[in-house]
Amino acid sequence: EVQLVESGGGLVQPGGSLRLSCAASGFTFRNYDMHWVRQATGKGLEWVSGISSAGDTYYPGSVKGRFTISRENAKNSLYLHMNSLTAGDTAVYYCARVTWGWNYFDSWGQGTLVTVS
């Protein structure tokens, strides 16, 4: 069974930094693209970053230069380093597995809450 477990969320001051982790199990992690998606309370879903199985990274303009996605295949782990945080970054952050081809999010973690205040 595919499992994705996020950790590292919490309360951080504006301008601060935080690192989120996602532990993957139940599949061959190194073969999959992995992404982060966030959701502010009561709001919709926003794609935050992605990393291919080859290590190529992708970001939307809203976080480019502030967030860095990385992966450690030997540990089946995905990370999101977040810098220069603002109140607008407050959200639940989900890690998600992407199936190549149609590029859809087929598995999601339970999420970790980041509060910038």
Added chain:
Amino acid sequence: DIQMTQSPSSLSASVGDRVTFTCRASQSLSGYLQWYQQKPGKAPKLLIYGASSLQSGVPSRFSGSGSGTDFTLTISSLQPEDFATYYCQQSYSIPWTFGQGTKVEIK
């Protein structure tokens, strides 16, 4: 960036109803369109990928259609467990974007 617009933003329906909601993209997606269901406090769940392919394990009452810029999700007979928010998402070009969601409520 590709803008995704869902309609309606919410709807009220009864168990057994056939419900349809739409998603319109600001440019052609060549079929790179997904639908997700999300219940309160839970992660989204994939229902449909590639505009019309049913994800494994998803009940057959869910179906997707459309092409180009206009897409539809249909629930043929609404069940109690289907009351949730539904999001469309394009994976045609980065940045991947979601619609704002359609909330299905009990009538």
